[in-house]
Amino acid sequence: MDLNDTLAASTYSRACYDNTENVLQCNQYAQQQLKWQSDQNASCPFSPEICLYGGMPAYRMDSGLIDSHTALGINTAKSERVQYRKVTTCSPMHTKGYTTTITNNVTDALANGDTLIRYWYGEVAGVTNFTYSYNTHS
DSSP: OOHHHHHHHHHHHHHTTTTOOOGGGGGGSSSSSEEEEEEEEEESSSSSSTTTTTTTOOOEEEEOEEEEETTTTOOOOGGOOEOOOOEEEEEOOTTTTTTEEEETOTTTOOTTEEEEEEOOOOOTTTBBBEEEEEEEEO
């Protein structure tokens, strides 16, 4: 099921994004694309000493309010409709002093030759005391 969804999304994006022709396939959704705004000079969302370039620049994307009825085509009563907004900010960060490397001789969770890099920018509340773990093998 996931593979089919991925293939359908990939086919749709190739056929419909930035395409000026009115392809029948591109009319299957309420809106062909959801509009969004970008800011290439946004402030870094973290403390300046963690951000690679100090407090700036970061890249911010903002969807604005996405209406469940008009933008997503979910047909419900007016009182049950929702609006959703997604804001994402990307900023390069220093890794020196914020990472540790774990090799297969430290933990049983790693296969022979695997290495984990753990990033320590803050805990994931109730899950781990580190931010992210990356397996260099995968």
